[in-house]
Amino acid sequence: MVKDKNNIIDEVTQGEYKYGFVTDIEMEMAPKGLSEDIIRFISAKKKEPEWLLDFRLKAYRHWLTMKQPGWAHLNIPPIDFQDIIYYAAPKKQQELSSLDEVDPDLLETFNKLGISLEEQKRLSGVAVDAVMDSISVKTTFQDTLEKHGIIFCSFSEAVQNHPELVRKYIGSTVPYTDNYFAALNSAVFSDGSFCYIPKGVRSPMELSTYFRINAANTGQFERTLIIADEGGYVSYMEGCTAPMRDENQLHAAVVEIVTMDDAEVKYSTVQNWYPGDKDGKGGIFNFVTKRGICRGVNAKISWTQVETGSAITWKYPSCILLGDNSVGEFYSVAVTNNYQQADTGSKMIHIGKNTKSTIISKGISAGHSNNSYRGLVKMTTRAENARNFSQCDSLLLGDKCGAHTFPYIECENKSAIVEHEATTSKISEDQLFYCLQRGIDMESAIGLIVNGYAKEVLKQLPMEFAVEAQKLLSISLEGSVG
Amino acid sequence: MLLDIKDLHVAIKGKEIIHGLSLQIAEGEVHAIMGPNGTGKSTLAMAIAGKEGYDVTKGDIIYKGRSLLEILPEERAREGIFLGFQYPVEIPGVSLTNFMRTAINETREYKGLPPMPPAEFLKKMEEKKKLVEIHSKLANRSVNEGFSGGEKKKNEIFQMAMLEPSLAVLDETDSGLDIDALKIVANGVNMLKTPQNATIVITHYQRLLDYIIPDYVHVLFEGRIVKSGGKELAMKLEEKGYEWIRND
Numbered sequence: 001m002v003k004d005k006n007n008i009i010d011e012v013t014q015g016e017y018k019y020g021f022v023t024d025i026e027m028e029m030a031p032k033g034l035s036e037d038i039i040r041f042i043s044a045k046k047k048e049p050e051w052l053l054d055f056r057l058k059a060y061r062h063w064l065t066m067k068q069p070g071w072a073h074l075n076i077p078p079i080d081f082q083d084i085i086y087y088a089a090p091k092k093q094q095e096l097s098s099l100d101e102v103d104p105d106l107l108e109t110f111n112k113l114g115i116s117l118e119e120q121k122r123l124s125g126v127a128v129d130a131v132m133d134s135i136s137v138k139t140t141f142q143d144t145l146e147k148h149g150i151i152f153c154s155f156s157e158a159v160q161n162h163p164e165l166v167r168k169y170i171g172s173t174v175p176y177t178d179n180y181f182a183a184l185n186s187a188v189f190s191d192g193s194f195c196y197i198p199k200g201v202r203s204p205m206e207l208s209t210y211f212r213i214n215a216a217n218t219g220q221f222e223r224t225l226i227i228a229d230e231g232g233y234v235s236y237m238e239g240c241t242a243p244m245r246d247e248n249q250l251h252a253a254v255v256e257i258v259t260m261d262d263a264e265v266k267y268s269t270v271q272n273w274y275p276g277d278k279d280g281k282g283g284i285f286n287f288v289t290k291r292g293i294c295r296g297v298n299a300k301i302s303w304t305q306v307e308t309g310s311a312i313t314w315k316y317p318s319c320i321l322l323g324d325n326s327v328g329e330f331y332s333v334a335v336t337n338n339y340q341q342a343d344t345g346s347k348m349i350h351i352g353k354n355t356k357s358t359i360i361s362k363g364i365s366a367g368h369s370n371n372s373y374r375g376l377v378k379m380t381t382r383a384e385n386a387r388n389f390s391q392c393d394s395l396l397l398g399d400k401c402g403a404h405t406f407p408y409i410e411c412e413n414k415s416a417i418v419e420h421e422a423t424t425s426k427i428s429e430d431q432l433f434y435c436l437q438r439g440i441d442m443e444s445a446i447g448l449i450v451n452g453y454a455k456e457v458l459k460q461l462p463m464e465f466a467v468e469a470q471k472l473l474s475i476s477l478e479g480s481v482g
Numbered sequence: 483m484l485l486d487i488k489d490l491h492v493a494i495k496g497k498e499i500i501h502g503l504s505l506q507i508a509e510g511e512v513h514a515i516m517g518p519n520g521t522g523k524s525t526l527a528m529a530i531a532g533k534e535g536y537d538v539t540k541g542d543i544i545y546k547g548r549s550l551l552e553i554l555p556e557e558r559a560r561e562g563i564f565l566g567f568q569y570p571v572e573i574p575g576v577s578l579t580n581f582m583r584t585a586i587n588e589t590r591e592y593k594g595l596p597p598m599p600p601a602e603f604l605k606k607m608e609e610k611k612k613l614v615e616i617h618s619k620l621a622n623r624s625v626n627e628g629f630s631g632g633e634k635k636k637n638e639i640f641q642m643a644m645l646e647p648s649l650a651v652l653d654e655t656d657s658g659l660d661i662d663a664l665k666i667v668a669n670g671v672n673m674l675k676t677p678q679n680a681t682i683v684i685t686h687y688q689r690l691l692d693y694i695i696p697d698y699v700h701v702l703f704e705g706r707i708v709k710s711g712g713k714e715l716a717m718k719l720e721e722k723g724y725e726w727i728r729n730d
Contacts, residue, residue: 429534439559439645441556
C-alpha cells in the first residue's frame with residue numbers, strides 16, 4: 001500500500017552535499033609533513049616576529065610528547081601527521097585594497113557558497129572575513145568598523161599590525177599545553193580571524209568568518225581570537241564548508257574569547273564541513289578547541305552551535321567564569337547521519353561568585369551514526385551561589401544509530417546549585433502520520449519536527465544564520481525514521 | 483459517487499479487524515458510523531487515510547473514481563481526504579501557523595499552484611479560527627502542545643476548515659468534550675458542509691448526532707456493518723444499547 005519506509009529513509013537521508021565542489025585556483029603549498037622546518041617555513045611565509053615562532057616551536061616540541069586522546073566515544077582511524085600539507089594558500093602577491101583585486105575564481109567560490117563578498121559590501125549588515133585553506137582572503141567592512149575602534153582582521157594581519165594584543169592574549173585561554181590538537185594548532189596554525197572590541201563599544205554589525213577548505217591533502221588549522229574590553233559587545237558568526245573528497249581531511253582549530261567587566265561575546269557556529277559519503281568514506285575530522293574566559297564582573301560568553309557536518313566532531317566550547325556574576329551559555333544542536341560521529345558538549349568552570357551557566361544540548365542521530373554529549377560543570381570552592389542548568393536531549397531517527405550522554409559534575413561549594421535534565425526520544429510514527437495526513441510529505445514532516453525539536457537552540461542564532469541553519473537541518477536529516 | 487468501499491478487509495499485524503465492509507457515500511452526505519469499542523471504527527478511518535500497518539488484504543476503496551490502495555497518505559490528503567484524529571498528537575516546537583502554512587502550500591504545490599500569499603493565508607487563519615472559536619494565542623503555540631482535550635478537538639475542526647476537504651472522516655471527535663465544546667465542534671462541521679463534500683462521523687454515542695444530523699447511520703459490529711438506516715437508528719441504539727445489536 002505504502003512505499004517501504006526503509007526505502008524512503010534511504011532515499012532522503014542521502015541528500016547530496018551541495019558544497020562539495022572544488023575551485024581550481026593557483027595554490028602555493030608547503031611540502032607534505034610536519035617538522036620544525038615546516039613550522040619555520042610557515043612562520044617565515046607569514047613574516048612573523050621571533051616570539052611567535054618561539055611559541056610555535058614550543059608548542060610543537062610539547063606536542064611531540066603528547067598522545068592523541070582516546071577518551072571520547074569516537075572511533076578515530078589513525079592519522080598520519082606526516083601525510084598532511086600544513087600550508088596551502090591561494091597565490092597572491094600584494095595586499096588587496098579592494099574586492100576588485102581578489103582572484104575572480106575565489107570570489108566565485110564564495111558566491112557559490114552563498115557568501116557573496118560583493119553582496120556583503122553593498123548590503124550593510126555583516127562584516128565577513130573569508131578564509132580559504134590557510135589564508136584569509138578578504139575582510140569586508142574594515143573601514144566602518146575602524147571608525148568605532150573595532151579591530152576585525154585576519155589573524156596574520158593582527159600579528160603584523162597589533163602584535164602587542166596578539167602576544168598578550170594568544171594562548172591565554174587555551175594554552176598550547178591544553179590538549180593534543182590545541183598543541184598541534186599552536187604549532188602550525190596558518191590564519192583565522194582576530195577581533196578586538198574596545199571599551200564601551202557595541203559592534204554596530206554582526207561579524208562573521210567563513211572558512212573554506214579547498215585544496216586536497218591539506219589540513220586547516222585556523223586560530224581565532226576575540227577580545228571584548230569593558231562593556232564591549234559583539235555577535236560573531238562562523239560558517240564552514242569543504243569539497244567532497246574520498247580521503248579524510250583534518251581540521252584542528254582553536255578559538256579563544258576573552259571578556260572583561262560587563263563585556264559580552266555571542267559566538268555562533270554553523271558547522272557544515274563535508275561529512276563523508278553515505279558509506280562513511282571521506283569527510284572532515286573536526287577536532288576543535290573553543291574556550292572563552294569571563295575575566296571581569298558581569299561578563300558574558302554565549303556559544304551557539306549547529307553541527308551538521310564533519311565525519312568526526314570532537315568539540316567542547318567552554319566557559320571559564322572567573323569574574324563574579326559572570327554568565328556562560330552553551331546552546332547546541334548536533335546532527336549525525338550515515339556514519340558520522342560526534343562527541344561534543346561543553347565545560348562550564350565556575351570560579352567567581354554568583355556565576356551562572358546554561359547548557360542546552362540537542363542531539364539528533366540518524367543512519368548508523370553515533371552522537372554523544374559530553375559535558376563538565378565544575379563549581380570551585382570560591383563559587384558561592386553559583387548556578388548551572390543543563391538540559392541534554394537526544395532524538396533518534398531509526399534504530400541503527402546511537403545517542404549517549406556523559407555529564408560530569410564536580411561541586412566543591414555547598415551553596416552552588418547544579419541541575420541536569422536529560423531526555424531521549426524518537427520521532428513517533430504518530431507524529432509523522434499526523435503530518436502526512438495533512439498533506440505534508442515525509443521529508444518536510446521530518447524537517448518540521450526536527451526544527452521544532454531544535455527550536456530552543458535555533459532561536460539563539462542571529463537571523464541571517466537561523467534561516468540557513470533550519471534549511472541545513474532538514475537537508476542533513478531528511479528521512480531516517482524507523 | 484465520492485467514496486465507494488467494496489468488500490473491504492483490513493488486517494493489523496496479520497490479524498483481520500474488518501471483515502468485508504461495503505459503504506457508498508455521495509457528495510453532500512453525512513454518514514454516521516456507530517458501534518461499541520473495538521469493532522473496527524478507527525481501523526476503518528485509518529485504512530481510508532492510509533496509515534502504515536493497516537493492511538487492506540481484500541476489497542478496495544475507490545475515491546473520486548480512483549483506488550486509494552496505491553496512493554501515499556500525503557497524496558490522499560492532498561486529494562481532499564481529511565482525518566480528524568481521535569487522539570491528536572503534539573508536535574513540540576512547531577507552531578500551528580507554521581504547520582498549517584506547510585500543509586496548505588504543499589497541497590497547492592501538488593496541484594501546481596504557487597504558495598498562498600502570506601496576507602491571504604493569515605486572513606484565512608483568522609476567519610477559520612472564529613468558526614471554531616479558537617483562541618488567537620493557540621495559533622502561536624506548538625501544535626497541540628499543552629492543549630486541553632477540548633482545544634485539541636477544536637483544533638482538528640479548525641484544520642479541517644483550513645484544508646477544505648472533499649471527504650472528512652471524524653474519528654470520535656466528540657470524545658472528551660463537554661457540552662459547550664461539543665456544540666462548537668458540531669457547529670463547525672455543519673458550517674463546513676457543502677453540496678460537494680461529505681463527512682463520515684465516527685462516534686460511540688448518539689449525543690453528537692443531536693447536533694450533526696446524519697443522512698445515514700451505520701452500525702459497525704465485529705468488523706462488519708450490521709445495520710444501516712436513517713437518523714432514527716441512532717435514537718433506537720441510544721434507547722436499547724448495543725446489546726440490542728448483539729442479541730439481534
